[in-house]
Amino acid sequence: MAHYFVGDLQGCYDEFRRLLAKVEFNPSRDQIWAVGDLVARGPGSLDVLRFFAKHEGAAHTVLGNHDLHLLAVQGGLKRAKPSDKLDALLQAEDIRYLIDFVREQPLVHHLPQQDLVVTHAGVPPQWDLDTLLKESAFVSKALKRPDYLTALIAEMYGTDVDTWSPELKGLKRRVYCINALTRMRFLHADGRLDFDCKMPPSSGTQGDLAPWFNFPSSLPETTKIVFGHWAALMGETHSDRFQALDTGCCWGEHMTILHLETGEKITQNALKRS
Structure with a gap:
C-alpha cells in the first residue's frame, strides 16, 4: 500500500485525475490525503467532492478555508464569487449530501505509524500533539x-482572535483553531497570527514576521507536518520535516503529490482552459 499526499486541489479535477494516473493510484490498495481546499477557483469542484465522497475509505481530506467558506455560501451567509466557479456544485442534486460530507471532515489527520x-x-508552534487533536475535535463537534x-x-470570519491561550473559551477557542489550522502563514515574534502577508519569505518585506514553521515546534522532533494553503512557497520550506504541497495549480502553476514511502514528488502542470 502506498500513501500519497496531494496539495490544494481547488476544483482542478482534471489535473488531479492525471496525477492519480501518473502514480497508478488504486483506491482498493492505496491511500491519499488532501491538505484541504478541495473547492473553489477551478472548474471541477463538484467532481472533486464527489470523488472524495465516493472513495471515503481510501481518499481523505482535512478542511481548508475555502471548504469552510463553501458551507457559508451554501448556507446563505455569504455570496459566491464568480471567480470561485461554484455554480455547478451549488446547483447539484446531491449538494446537501456533499455539504454534510464536508461537515464531517476534520481539521487534522494524525498518522501515528508514519509519525x-x-x-x-x-500547526501553531505552541501546540503539542494532544492540544492539536483536542482543539481540532472541539471544532469538529460544532460543525x-x-x-x-x-x-x-457565521462567526468564524474576522481577525480579532489571533493569539493562543489555554484560557480561551467556547467560540473564541474554536475561531482561533480555525484561524490557525486554515489561515496561518506568518507569525509575529510574539506568536500572534498575521492575516495579511501572503508573500513568500524570500521577499524580505515582513518586518517582525516569520513563517510559522521557523518557530520551535512543540510536536515531537520526528513528526512531519504536511500542509498546503501557502502557494507562494511553491513547496519550499528548507526542511524535510515541513512538507508544503500547495504549488499553485489553480493559479496556472502545477499540482503536487508526495509519495511518502519514496519521498518522491510528482507534479502535473495546470491545464490550459479556454
Whole structure:
C-alpha cells in the first residue's frame, strides 16, 4: 500500500485525475490525503467532492478555508464569487449530501505509524500533539451540530482572535483553531497570527514576521507536518520535516503529490482552459 499526499486541489479535477494516473493510484490498495481546499477557483469542484465522497475509505481530506467558506455560501451567509466557479456544485442534486460530507471532515489527520500530521495551513508552534487533536475535535463537534451555520460558520470570519491561550473559551477557542489550522502563514515574534502577508519569505518585506514553521515546534522532533494553503512557497520550506504541497495549480502553476514511502514528488502542470 502506498500513501500519497496531494496539495490544494481547488476544483482542478482534471489535473488531479492525471496525477492519480501518473502514480497508478488504486483506491482498493492505496491511500491519499488532501491538505484541504478541495473547492473553489477551478472548474471541477463538484467532481472533486464527489470523488472524495465516493472513495471515503481510501481518499481523505482535512478542511481548508475555502471548504469552510463553501458551507457559508451554501448556507446563505455569504455570496459566491464568480471567480470561485461554484455554480455547478451549488446547483447539484446531491449538494446537501456533499455539504454534510464536508461537515464531517476534520481539521487534522494524525498518522501515528508514519509519525505525521496533515493540516491545511500548519500547526501553531505552541501546540503539542494532544492540544492539536483536542482543539481540532472541539471544532469538529460544532460543525456536526444542527446549528453549525449560526453557532460557528457565521462567526468564524474576522481577525480579532489571533493569539493562543489555554484560557480561551467556547467560540473564541474554536475561531482561533480555525484561524490557525486554515489561515496561518506568518507569525509575529510574539506568536500572534498575521492575516495579511501572503508573500513568500524570500521577499524580505515582513518586518517582525516569520513563517510559522521557523518557530520551535512543540510536536515531537520526528513528526512531519504536511500542509498546503501557502502557494507562494511553491513547496519550499528548507526542511524535510515541513512538507508544503500547495504549488499553485489553480493559479496556472502545477499540482503536487508526495509519495511518502519514496519521498518522491510528482507534479502535473495546470491545464490550459479556454
